[in-house]
Amino acid sequence: MAELIGTPILEVPAAEGAKDQHMVINMGPQHPATHGVLRLVLEIDGEIIVRLYPEVGYLHTGIEKTCEAKFYQQVVPLTDRINYLDPLSNNLCYCLAVEKLLGLEAPEKAKWLRVLLVELSRLNSHLIWLGTHAMDIGALTVFLYTFREREDILRLFEAVAGQRMMTSYFRIGGLSMEPPLDFLDRVQAFINTFPEKIDEYANLLTGNPIFRNRLMGVGYLSAADAIALGVTGPPMRASGVDFDLRRDMPYSGYEKFKFNVPISTGGDCWARYEVRLLEMRESVKIIQQALDGMPEGPVKADAPKIVLPDREKMKTQMEALIHHFKIVTEGFEVPAGEVYQGIEAGHGQTGYYVVSDGTAKPHRVHMRYPSFATLQALETMCQGRMLADVVAIIGSIDIVLGEIDR
Amino acid sequence: MFQKPTIIGKAAVIEAIPEHPALKAILAWKPEALTDAKLDRDELTLTIAPEEIRAAAATVQAAGYNFMDDLTAVDWFPSSPRFQVSYHILSHTYKEYIRLRVLLDDANPSVASITPVWPSANYYEREVFDLMGIRFEGHPNLRRIMMPDDWVGHPLRKDYPVEGYR
Numbered sequence: 001m002a003e004l005i006g007t008p009i010l011e012v013p014a015a016e017g018a019k020d021q022h023m024v025i026n027m028g029p030q031h032p033a034t035h036g037v038l039r040l041v042l043e044i045d046g047e048i049i050v051r052l053y054p055e056v057g058y059l060h061t062g063i064e065k066t067c068e069a070k071f072y073q074q075v076v077p078l079t080d081r082i083n084y085l086d087p088l089s090n091n092l093c094y095c096l097a098v099e100k101l102l103g104l105e106a107p108e109k110a111k112w113l114r115v116l117l118v119e120l121s122r123l124n125s126h127l128i129w130l131g132t133h134a135m136d137i138g139a140l141t142v143f144l145y146t147f148r149e150r151e152d153i154l155r156l157f158e159a160v161a162g163q164r165m166m167t168s169y170f171r172i173g174g175l176s177m178e179p180p181l182d183f184l185d186r187v188q189a190f191i192n193t194f195p196e197k198i199d200e201y202a203n204l205l206t207g208n209p210i211f212r213n214r215l216m217g218v219g220y221l222s223a224a225d226a227i228a229l230g231v232t233g234p235p236m237r238a239s240g241v242d243f244d245l246r247r248d249m250p251y252s253g254y255e256k257f258k259f260n261v262p263i264s265t266g267g268d269c270w271a272r273y274e275v276r277l278l279e280m281r282e283s284v285k286i287i288q289q290a291l292d293g294m295p296e297g298p299v300k301a302d303a304p305k306i307v308l309p310d311r312e313k314m315k316t317q318m319e320a321l322i323h324h325f326k327i328v329t330e331g332f333e334v335p336a337g338e339v340y341q342g343i344e345a346g347h348g349q350t351g352y353y354v355v356s357d358g359t360a361k362p363h364r365v366h367m368r369y370p371s372f373a374t375l376q377a378l379e380t381m382c383q384g385r386m387l388a389d390v391v392a393i394i395g396s397i398d399i400v401l402g403e404i405d406r
Numbered sequence: 407m408f409q410k411p412t413i414i415g416k417a418a419v420i421e422a423i424p425e426h427p428a429l430k431a432i433l434a435w436k437p438e439a440l441t442d443a444k445l446d447r448d449e450l451t452l453t454i455a456p457e458e459i460r461a462a463a464a465t466v467q468a469a470g471y472n473f474m475d476d477l478t479a480v481d482w483f484p485s486s487p488r489f490q491v492s493y494h495i496l497s498h499t500y501k502e503y504i505r506l507r508v509l510l511d512d513a514n515p516s517v518a519s520i521t522p523v524w525p526s527a528n529y530y531e532r533e534v535f536d537l538m539g540i541r542f543e544g545h546p547n548l549r550r551i552m553m554p555d556d557w558v559g560h561p562l563r564k565d566y567p568v569e570g571y572r
Contacts, residue, residue, distance in 0.1 A: 060552040064537075065562055100447055227473055227498075230526025241498070248501045337412075337446055340494050340503055342475065351476050353492065368476035368494070376529055405552060 022050060027390070029058050034394060035132065036401030038375075047387045052379045056372075059405035067365035071331030072098055073172055073308075075365060080166040082367060083403040085128050088114075088121040088157075089345035091170035094365075096251055097341035097352040098172045101334050104306060110174040110299045111253040116187065116290040117160070117169065118252075119283040123194075124153045125346030125398075126280050133273075133395035134205060137214045142204050149197050152190050159183055171308070173301035184291055191287050198280055205273075215269040219381040219393035222267060229380065230373030233348025234279060235397050238264045238271035245344040252343075256293070257286050269396035276398075306332050331360030347371055347398055369403035412446045419443035419450070426450065428495075428504045431469035432462060449505060456508040460518040460544075463493065463506065467523055471495040471504060474520070477530035479538040483564035488512040489540055493520070510540065519545040537562035 028039040037058035043051040063082060067075045079090035092114055099105065106114070131146035154164040160179045161169035169176055205211050221231065226239040236243070244261040246254045262278035264271035300307045308327055309320035326332075336358040342351040348370025355364040374397050381393050413422050422445060423429060432440050432452065439462055442453035454462045463474075476494040487509040495504050508517055519542035520527045531542040532551040539560035542548060550557060559566055 057550075057552040057554075062561060065568070069568065103447075228525050230474060230524070243498045248498075338451070338480075338492070338505075339447055339449060340476065340505065342496070342503065349475065349496075351494065353476060353478060353494065355480050364478075364480045366476070366478040368478075372529060373526055376526060 021045065029055075032136075034401075035399055038394075038399070038401055038404075040378075040390070042387070042390070044387060049382045049385055049387065049390065052382050052390070054375050054378055056375070056401070056404050059401050061406070063406045064365055064367065067362055069361065071360050072334055072362060073327070073331065075362065076171065077166065077168045079367075080168055081402065082406055083125075083345065083347070083350075083369065083371075083400050084165060085400055086121050086125040086346040087165060087167045088117045088169065089343060089350060091168060092118055092252065093341055093343045093345070093350045093352045094354075095170045095172050096343065097339050097354045098334065100339045100341055101337055101354060101356055102172070102303075102306065103335075104173050104301055104303055106174045106252075106301055107298050108253070108295045109297045110301075112290050112294050113175060113179065113299065114170060114252050115254060115257065116287055116294075117157075119286045119290070120153050120156060120187070122283050122346040123280055124150055124157075126276050126283075127153070129276065129346075129395075129398040130201060133392075133398070134211070136391050136395045137211060139205060139208065139211055142201055145197070145201060145204070149194065156183070156186060156190065159186065171300070173303050173307040175299040178299055184294060187287065188291055191284055191291070194284055195281065198277065198284075202277060212270070214389075214392050215273060215396070217268050217270075218385065218389050219269045219396055220267050221377055221381050225377065225380055226267075229377040231348070231377045231397075232370045232373065233344065233346075234275045235272055235374060235377075236348065237262065238275040239267040240265040245342055245349060249342070251341070257289050259286050269392055272396045272398075333358060333360050334362075342368075345370065347400065347403070348374065367403075367406060369406070371397075371399040371401075372404045375399060375404060410445075410448065412444070414444050414446075416440060416443045419445050423450070427469050427497075427500060428452070428466045428471055431465050435461070435465045449503065451505045451507060453507050453509065456510060456517050459491075459493075459506070459508050460520055460523060463495075463520045463523045466495055466504065466506070470499045471497040473498060474524035474526050474530075475503065477520075477527050477534065479534045479540055479562075481538060481562065481564045483512075486512065489515045489538065491517055491534065491540060514541075515539065516541040516543055518543050519548075521545055536560070539563060 022043055022045050024043050028034045029037040039055040041053040063078050076091055079094045080087040083090055127146040127150045131143035134142040157167050158164045161167040221239050223240045226236045226241055242263050247261050259282045262275045264275050304323045309324055313320040314324050334356040336356050338355040340353045342349050351368035353366040354362055357363040382390050413419050439455050439458035441455050444451040473496040475496040478492055480490040482488055489510040491508050493506040519531055531545050534540050535548050536550040536552050537560055
């Protein structure tokens with residue numbers, strides 16, 4: 001018999017001083033405004049939220065367990081599937097963690113391309129957020145506009161990785177291959193027009209009285225609550241906490257880029273909207289700097305026992321063929337130890353905790369994903385608000401259920 | 407890439423970085439609560455006696471490590487002690503992570519919950535309970551979070567069958 005522990009969710013005793021008219025309703029798991037399969041159990045008094053319980057786990061696929069059965073390099077494609085809106089950040093975080101374990105450093109050009117692509121990935125993530133958030137509130141037009149630009153970004157991803165969404169482009173020790181020759185020009189063409197597109201979204205939304213009324217003063221989260229509840233990324237900065245891992249604990253060469261970290265002290269949904277729009281403008285700046293200063297050189301580290309050789313070398317050099325065979329069939333051994341690598345992804349701080357026992361397969365991989373922690377703050381933000389505000393608040397914290405459930 | 411040498415052992419780490427704020431705070435509070443320490447790949451790991459973890463968390467919080475970034479567990483089956491609970495704490499002031507860890511035995515693993523110190527540990531502890539089977543004493547609502555409520559077993563344990571019928 002299974003061990004039941006805790007209180008089943010629908011039998012939670014009513015809140016202190018609850019009156020008979022309190023009602024418990026279910027929102028989700030199939031609800032268009034929950035951005036996936038999130039189930040919310042709401043205790044409401046009329047239309048006012050008294051309590052709220054998020055119930056997650058519908059997408060749990062045991063990715064952490066799967067990682068333990070794979071070679072280190074085989075884990076990279078699994079990481080894409082966690083946060084499918086910001087795939088390259090996942091790749092980057094995992095690769096940096098394993099590189100730290102190995103004591104390996106990616107070459108300079110690989111680092112710059114990583115920064116460029118991660119920022120594109122952040123734009124991708126923010127565009128989806130903006131489109132779906134506005135759509136939840138009733139502004140359907142913006143969705144079509146943001147997905148138009150997202151399509152351009154996905155085409156860029158396809159150009160480098162051959163895949164639109166599940167890129168797996170970063171490898172341990174660099175990138176999987178050189179980007180195509182015209183890639184940087186294509187990025188430049190995209191960046192040239194993109195700031196105007198952000199203005200276009202802002203024109204549609206910032207002055208829109210319905211959008212303003214639905215967001216302003218809704219879902220307030222104080223800075224102290226944001227830290228206590230583990231909220232990171234744009235929602236944390238919208239509450240006035242000035243911290244960004246890209247600036248404060250730079251990784252992958254971010255210390256060479258100049259950018260501002262947008263902060264707002266509003267703490268409400270409107271502040272989160274403003275912070276993310278400004279972040280998109282900052283990402284454009286970073287991409288421009290990456291394009292201007294892109295160094296020359298290889299995109300793979302010189303570590304033949306870890307990095308797969310080029311196809312060309314495999315056909316001409318015996319050693320390359322042997323290394324390829326060894327890496328594919330046996331993997332590579334990673335020195336024992338444990339590392340934690342945090343990066344600033346589109347939704348907030350992502351962290352990979354990789355524990356090695358000295359073999360070719362990780363002993364334990366744990367992923368810290370921002371949405372999982374941010375969801376804990378949902379009740380604080382929703383309490384005392386109207387039922388319809390829940391939709392606006394979920395949109396504003398920008399959760400991805402893939403990274404909550406893993 | 408040049409790597410700094412690994413420093414293992416409480417005395418060696420204290421000698422190497424005596425001014426580290428978290429280490430200093432813990433030593434000032436209760437030196438015997440710190441059972442081991444390691445400085446590996448620029449990451450500081452402090453092993454805390456299991457019964458002291460909540461007070462140790464409060465101590466590092468007061469020392470400026472204000473953000474609980476991650477909480478998880480590792481199963482070292484079949485060695486003993488079997489479970490390791492790792493807490494990754496971030497400091498917005500010092501801009502660095504530290505790792506606290508406790509080691510737990512196989513039989514009825516249980517440790518004090520740190521939710522009174524950081525409410526954000528709530529979901530993380532539920533996840534560790536669900537997937538590793540470690541209980542957190544004093545947790546407000548220790549239910550399964552990923553698996554169904556009536557699930558048998560804890561999937562992330564190393565002795566959990568990964569194929570065939572259970």
